[in-house]
Amino acid sequence: xxxxxxxxxxxxxxxxxxxxxxxxxxxxxxxxxxxxxxxxxxxxxxxxxxxxxxxxxxxxxxxxxxxxxxxxxxxxxxxxxxxxxxxxxxxxxxxxxxxxxxxxxxxxxxxxxxxxxxxxxxxxxxxxxxxxxxxxxxxxxxxxxxxxxxxxxxxxxxxxxxxxxxxxxxxxxxxxxxxxxxxxxxxxxxxxxxxxxxxxxxxxxxxxxxxxxxxxxxxxxxxxxxxxxxxxxxxxxxxxxxxxxxxx
Numbered sequence: 235x236x237x238x239x240x241x242x243x244x245x246x247x248x249x250x251x252x253x254x255x256x257x258x259x260x261x262x263x264x265x266x267x268x269x270x271x272x273x274x275x276x277x278x279x280x281x282x283x284x285x286x287x288x289x290x291x292x293x294x295x296x297x298x299x300x301x302x303x304x305x306x307x308x309x310x311x312x313x314x315x316x317x318x319x320x321x322x323x324x325x326x327x328x329x330x331x332x333x334x335x336x337x338x339x340x341x342x343x344x345x346x347x348x349x350x351x352x353x354x355x356x357x358x359x360x361x362x363x364x365x366x367x368x369x370x371x372x373x374x375x376x377x378x379x380x381x382x383x384x385x386x387x388x389x390x391x392x393x394x395x396x397x398x399x400x401x402x403x404x405x406x407x408x409x410x411x412x413x414x415x416x417x418x419x420x421x422x423x424x425x426x427x428x429x430x431x432x433x434x435x436x437x438x439x440x441x442x443x444x445x446x447x448x449x450x451x452x453x454x455x456x457x458x459x460x461x462x463x464x465x466x467x468x469x470x471x472x473x474x475x476x477x478x479x480x481x482x
Contacts, residue, residue, distance in 0.1 A: 235340050235393040235394050235395075235396060235440065235446050235447070236340060236342055236386075236389060236390045236391070236393065236394070236395045236396070237340045237341050237342070237396045237398065237437050237440055237441070238342055238344065238395065238396065238397045238398060238399050238407075239320065239324075239341060239342070239343045239344065239398050239399065239433075239437060240320070240343075240344055240398065240399045240400060240401075240403045240404075241316055241343055241344055241345050241346065241403070242316040242317055242318035242319075242320065242321060243318065244317045244318045245315050245316060245317060245359040245360070245361075246310065246314060246315055246317055246359065247300070247307075247359050248307075248308040248309070248310045248359075249308060250308055251308035251309060251310060252308065252309065253305060253306050253307060253308065253309055253358065254305075254309035254356050254357050254358050255356075256268050256269060256272070258355075258356070259348060259351060259352075259355045259356075259357070260350075260351060260352040260355050261349070261350055261351075261385040261386075261389070263384065263385050264348070264349045264350070264381060264382075264385060267349065267377060267378075267381050268347070268348055268349060270370065270371050271346075271347050271348075271349075271368065271371055271374065271377070272304060272305060272347065273370060273371075274368030274369050274370050274371035275288075275301050275304065275347060275360065275362060275368060276301060276302055276304065276305075277368070277369045277370070278301075278362075278366070278368050278369055279298050279299065279301035279302050280302060284298050285298060287366060287367070287368075288301075288361065288362040288363060288366045289362065289363030289365055289366050290361055290362065290363065294361060297359075297361035298361050300359070300361070301360055301361060301362070304347075304358045304359075304360055305358070307358045307359070308358070309356040309357055309358045310356060310357075311353060311354050311355065311356055311357075312343050312345075312348075312351045312352070312353055312354070312355045312356075312357050313326045313337070313341070313343075313353040313354070314326070315357055315358075315359050316343060318430070319427055319430040319431050319434065320398070320430040320431065320433055320434035320437075321434060322431075322434065323430070323431045323432070323433075323434025323435045323437075323438065324434040324435075324437050324438045324441075325434075325438060326353070329438065329441060329442065330442060332442075332444070333438075333441045333442040334441075336441045336442075336443075336444075337353050337441040338352065338353050338354050340440065340441060341353045341437065341441070342386070342389065344364075344399055344403040344406060344407075345357075346360070346362050346363065346364040346366070346374050346378075347360045347362065349378050349381060349382060349406075350378075350382060350385070350386060350407075362374070364378075364402045364403060364406070365402055375402050375405065375406055378406045378407075379405065379406050379407065382406055382407040383407060383410070386407050386409075387409070387410075387413060390409065390413055390416075392448065393416070393446055393447070393448060394416050394417075394418055394447055394448065394449075394450065394453065395409050395413065395416055395417045395418065396418050396420060396436070396437075396440060396453070396477075397417060397418065397419045397420060397474060398420050398433040398434075398436065398437055400429070404419075408472075409474075410472065414468070414471075414472050414473075414474070416448070416449075416450070417474040417475065418450050418453060418465075418474055418475045418476075418477050419474040419475070419476050419477065420432075420433055420436055420477050420479060421476050421477065421478050421479070422478070422479055422480065423478065423480065431481075432461075432479060432480065432481050435460065435461075435481050436457065436461065436479060439456070439457055439459075439460055439461070440456065440457075443456050450465055450475040450477075451465060453465065453477060457479065460481060460482055461479045461480065461481055461482060462479070462480050462482060463477055463478065463479045463480075464477075464478045465477050465478075466478070
């Protein structure tokens, strides 16, 4: 099973520790593009109109300035860097030991700067929109869309792809071919805050479960203890199954 998570706008900013090593991140085939993006991010962050270029609110100038030292700043595992509603609900520190082991294998987090990372990948925090156009790189969402399929398709293996992403991050990789029949998008009725919270709870439940379902319908049994869920078949070829969930 592959569980796809969005990043978070809010990130922890460690003050101690060693810098990241791009070559040590999961999916090393992305290293070349990651280096390009890091160079472009640093250059853009030094521009007079950096906030506009990066699509960042004017109140977050300090976070954009911190991009200038992204290569030398302390790094921590991605699951500790990303914070916010979804990650609070996932609650990594309280996962059981087997749950953490499964999370290390199952979770893949989308990133505007790193493309896709595993929970344990040591990364440095950053600030930019996925829709930004960086010097020497171009539009980030388009660049990652072209690069992610060759690495995420084999990473998916024979199991389900449970997609907790939304918005532009969901567009950076769409499973195709035979994978599309095992692609399940998690949808939550209501406000975005509750949607993020519920997706975090779903990701947590799937990491804590030893089950590794191969059919979308089997997710209903796995999630039944904590969620009311309905599954809808794709409305057209190439689209995902849709799992509507609410926490009990």
